[in-house]
Amino acid sequence: MIRRTVLVVLGLVWLGPAYLLIVNASRPATSYDPGRAWAPPGELALFANFATALESADLGASLAGTLLYSVVSPLLGVVVGALAGYTIVVLRLRHGFRWFLLIFGGTVFPSQMLLVPLFVGYSDAGLYDTRAGMILIYTAVNVPLAAFVLRNFYSGMAFSIFEAARMDGASTFRIFWRVYLPISTSALMAVFILEFTFVWNDLIFGLTLTQTAAVRPVMTALAGLMTDVYAGTPVPVGLAAGLVCSLPTVVLFLATQRLFARGLSLGSV
């Protein structure tokens, strides 16, 4: 009984701010008043508010760019990482474990250690403020995790699968593409979801490597909207933008929850 009481009280404390945010994001922009923040909105204006944000902050272009980054980079990262994992484990690359450590070691560096050279290097190479540049860095950041999970996944598979396909005359790449990749779909999906979320939520690479709305990732664009919340953008518009732009990762996570759990447990064999 005490346990339930504590849980309910804590839960209410947690729901309070959630209620405030949703209610005030749904309120028509003109009727916002901090003193009456608890009051339910008269009419639902969540999407009208979001539309205003799309227009005034050019969030539409940012969202399109971010969708591109957070789909393409994880896809590339997952395939490149899986190919490396396959080569190291199944093709028994010489010094394979060292190559694996080299690739996985890339996760150790805090992003702050990368920013200055990336900024300067991107400026010199004409990659600064380009979508190609953003896809490139996000892909590189995603490779180590993919290599890690898929290496584990493939080392749990019987070598006879490979041998049989090889006897049939398939090339090593064809075996990777037609046999190993399809078998590991669940692990690939789990990594893809983690990486999608990472890219969608990224702030710092966007802040450092982009400038224009069309290239700027959405979280960086939202952070820019911030100064405007103080400087005249109505509060409900800012709240609606924050809520709606967070939705894709939630939807993806909820839609794939079971697959996600299964994929990760397979990957950790």
Place this chain on the structure above:
Amino acid sequence: MTRAPMLGRFRHGYVAPAVLLVAALLYAPFVWTAYLSLTRYDGLSSPEWIGPANFAELLGDPALLTSTRNTLIWVAGTMILPVGLGLLVAVLSYDIRGGAWFRVPFMLPYALSGAGLALVWSPVLSHGGIANALLGVDTAFLQEAPANTLAMLLVWTWQQVGVNTLLFVVGLQSIPREPVEAARLDGASGWRLFRHVIWPLMRPLTAVVVGLALVASLKTFDIVWVLTQGGPGRNSETLAVTMYKETFVASEYGYGSAVAVMLTVVTGLASYLYLRRQVR
């Protein structure tokens, strides 16, 4: 006719994309930053070698002292609040009927991510904002240090408890039944059962959760950047924010790189000491 060898001839070609991406975009910048930390550099003219002078300057820089203090508040606060409360909610709810429903309120805030989280809390915490109006006080929550860091820590707690709860619940549900049942038969219950039987059994998972939180909190950036940009003045900066501002606001690329190196060393050292303690 000679057959291709069983394992193929082109193996190095297959790891090449991964190795090249990681080498060019992660390793090379890492080494370059380490070099730049020993130079004076404005990003335009070429870097000028000055040896460890940046690090000497770091030690006497009052702004760095502030951001180190704030970073420590973030680390300690993360252990106590998001991790501690996550553990509490998990332990209270994992084996009662309908436990998953009791956890829903804590999972909701997880929908918001770094910048989105900060964006929606800004009108709550700002001076003259919702919190002021509802609490009937006139405190500027994001002005005074270290109160502004604590306010942001509470926002962070609101978001993070859910995911920590989830991890702890998974851990609690996977501990073996037998020792717990045996202890129950011996008359252990409540706090003693938890302290002497359950807690030791879930230690491996706790180690992972605490380790992840430790590393993440040392690198706190997003929420601070969006809510205060490290201000007012520089009083809510963390090490990661200081690095960013020195580099891209003040154009002190060499000095900013030195802060990045320091952050890396601190993170590495903390992880090492923590891991060693756990393994022993």
